[in-house]
Amino acid sequence: MTNKNKKMSAQLEEQFESGRLSRRGFIRAMAALGMVASVPMVLGARHAKASAADDYDYVIIGAGSAGCALAAKLAEDPSKNILVIEAGPADTHQAIHIPVAFPQLFKTPFDWDYTSTPQQGLADNTVYIPRGRVYGGSSSINAMIYMRGHPSNYDDWASENPGWSYKELLPYFIRGEDNSRGESPVHGVGGPLSVIDQRDPNPLSTAMVAAAGEQGYPLNADFNSGNQEGFGLYQVTQKDGMRASAAGAYLYPALERDNVTIQGESLVHNLIMENGRCTGVRFESGGSIHQVQASQEVILSAGAIGSPQILMLSGIGARKDLEALGISVVRDLPGVGQNLQDHAMVPVAHECTQPVTLAAAETPEQAELFKQGMGLLTSNIGEAGGFLKLDPEATAPELQFHFAPNYFIADGAGNPEGHGFTLMPGIVGTRSAGSVRLTSSNPHAKPAIDPAILKDDHDLEVMVEGIKIARNILKGPALDEYRGAEYMPGDAVRTDDEIRDYIRNNTQTIYHPVGTCKMGPDGMSVVDSKLRVHGVRGLRVADASIMPRIINGNTNATCMVIGEKCADLIREHA
Numbered sequence: 001m002t003n004k005n006k007k008m009s010a011q012l013e014e015q016f017e018s019g020r021l022s023r024r025g026f027i028r029a030m031a032a033l034g035m036v037a038s039v040p041m042v043l044g045a046r047h048a049k050a051s052a053a054d055d056y057d058y059v060i061i062g063a064g065s066a067g068c069a070l071a072a073k074l075a076e077d078p079s080k081n082i083l084v085i086e087a088g089p090a091d092t093h094q095a096i097h098i099p100v101a102f103p104q105l106f107k108t109p110f111d112w113d114y115t116s117t118p119q120q121g122l123a124d125n126t127v128y129i130p131r132g133r134v135y136g137g138s139s140s141i142n143a144m145i146y147m148r149g150h151p152s153n154y155d156d157w158a159s160e161n162p163g164w165s166y167k168e169l170l171p172y173f174i175r176g177e178d179n180s181r182g183e184s185p186v187h188g189v190g191g192p193l194s195v196i197d198q199r200d201p202n203p204l205s206t207a208m209v210a211a212a213g214e215q216g217y218p219l220n221a222d223f224n225s226g227n228q229e230g231f232g233l234y235q236v237t238q239k240d241g242m243r244a245s246a247a248g249a250y251l252y253p254a255l256e257r258d259n260v261t262i263q264g265e266s267l268v269h270n271l272i273m274e275n276g277r278c279t280g281v282r283f284e285s286g287g288s289i290h291q292v293q294a295s296q297e298v299i300l301s302a303g304a305i306g307s308p309q310i311l312m313l314s315g316i317g318a319r320k321d322l323e324a325l326g327i328s329v330v331r332d333l334p335g336v337g338q339n340l341q342d343h344a345m346v347p348v349a350h351e352c353t354q355p356v357t358l359a360a361a362e363t364p365e366q367a368e369l370f371k372q373g374m375g376l377l378t379s380n381i382g383e384a385g386g387f388l389k390l391d392p393e394a395t396a397p398e399l400q401f402h403f404a405p406n407y408f409i410a411d412g413a414g415n416p417e418g419h420g421f422t423l424m425p426g427i428v429g430t431r432s433a434g435s436v437r438l439t440s441s442n443p444h445a446k447p448a449i450d451p452a453i454l455k456d457d458h459d460l461e462v463m464v465e466g467i468k469i470a471r472n473i474l475k476g477p478a479l480d481e482y483r484g485a486e487y488m489p490g491d492a493v494r495t496d497d498e499i500r501d502y503i504r505n506n507t508q509t510i511y512h513p514v515g516t517c518k519m520g521p522d523g524m525s526v527v528d529s530k531l532r533v534h535g536v537r538g539l540r541v542a543d544a545s546i547m548p549r550i551i552n553g554n555t556n557a558t559c560m561v562i563g564e565k566c567a568d569l570i571r572e573h574a
């Protein structure tokens, strides 16, 4: 950084901290200084220093997609005091806000950086499982695709969980968004979460959509209209070309109120239980252990890995597993950590003959364009895609495709040099389910995560069809001017057996783990339809873990709705 830039950035920090410059204005001005690489910033410092008192009405564990939405909604009642405890720091890193940079956050301190157990369905390969560890949780490191899932997903949940049908949740989706397309029966304006059409989609993304049409697949201008089938550009959770996370949408506005406190960089160890009631939370901060009381309720929003982990560390889980680790059993709930489901995808990549891909994103010209919220830096990478049914009788599509106008191999870590593009077929109606298990009673120990990717043969066969369809789409004439040689799977992979082998060795997740504290009435469910933990008073779970079945599509928007709905359920009984 030049001395002049240093001075200007110090001035901007001072203006931001004194409240004279908005959060968004600050990020943009810093980007305008050309600081588009990994430059740590002071963003969020105004709120990061809160020190928790001892007593709150509600204590929320985890400032992720659901936790931020829940905190904001509970805070609307000024008589209630709310504490949010978050393991990660404020979202001060520039790569969080510059959309194309999200893979740069992988395996950094903003990521829990999990690796699965060897996957039986993937020839014993493991998969990488990133999870946000920062204000905003995974919504601060995700790919920003705005997707609600298929209506039938929620009707399926509602068959055992009153109140969770599509018709009942649609108003939450509509109220939650500020959609650039304006108001309609399925979209809303004025909500906290900015949802926009991409400001500057890559020509490769529009060419892929055209190619899908040319090859006979339907097109879809709005995947959130209730009909998912077809190909198109994804809408994204961005504002002015920058990331819109749950922290920006819900947490920071809530922190402007007097009744919300965030306790960042604090790892929750366990829940405090007294006579079958959860009365508080024990956490580690600054090297020592603290505890806070919740006079009303504690709500776990630590995500599909964190929530079951904390429950088990607190003695709520399968008796034999807990006893084996020397943890005293508070409640024998065998479903805790079970039913882990995720989506999986596999790359079909081509070399690109023109220098239009995201490989050209980090240049001074692109930094200039970013000042106007345009250019390659605004790309969410997964710009386009679509959904297809293989079985015409199926209620919902089994396949979702993600298209990146660059290479996206092995979570981006295996990208070769040069220009390329990637279409990734993925399974969404997965039939496989795995588990999250403790490996130790130490809260710092990573749990054993088995998402059981493609364990069910049906899931593998869906992926085989997905590869064939992706190859067919990429032959479409609209891509003629860009298409180079197929880089992966490559010419050597032709027969179904070769494709199966390729899939087992090159599949990654789509980063959507859910279901580990499933909602339902049966013996393997963890929470009831009001999100209350079975058999424990004063404790709810609200995050991706409560989904009884994974939804068809990307999971962020649904997690925010779960947070908002949880606030309503709490208020019903308050």
Ligand SMILES: Cc1cc2nc3c(=O)[nH]c(=O)nc-3n(C[C@H](O)[C@H](O)[C@H](O)COP(=O)(O)OP(=O)(O)OC[C@H]3O[C@@H](n4cnc5c(N)ncnc54)[C@H](O)[C@@H]3O)c2cc1C
Pocket (backbone or CB within 6 Å): 061, 062, 063, 064, 065, 066, 067, 085, 086, 087, 088, 130, 131, 132, 133, 134, 135, 136, 137, 138, 139, 141, 142, 143, 144, 145, 146, 147, 266, 267, 268, 269, 301, 302, 303, 304, 306, 307, 310, 382, 510, 511, 512, 513, 542, 543, 544, 545, 554, 555, 556, 557, 559
């Ligand atoms: C790389 C990536 C890309 C993705 N892309 C998309 C996409 O494009 N579109 C989409 O819709 N979805 C996407 N997702 C998925 C989506 O972001 C998640 O499903 C969603 O954010 C999960 O919300 P949550 O509230 O369940 O958990 P999270 O948002 O993960 O929040 C959990 C929070 O709890 C905190 N926590 C956990 N344990 C503890 C503890 N012991 N003590 C204190 N705090 C704790 C965590 O640090 C975290 O902040 C993506 C996810 C990732 C990781």
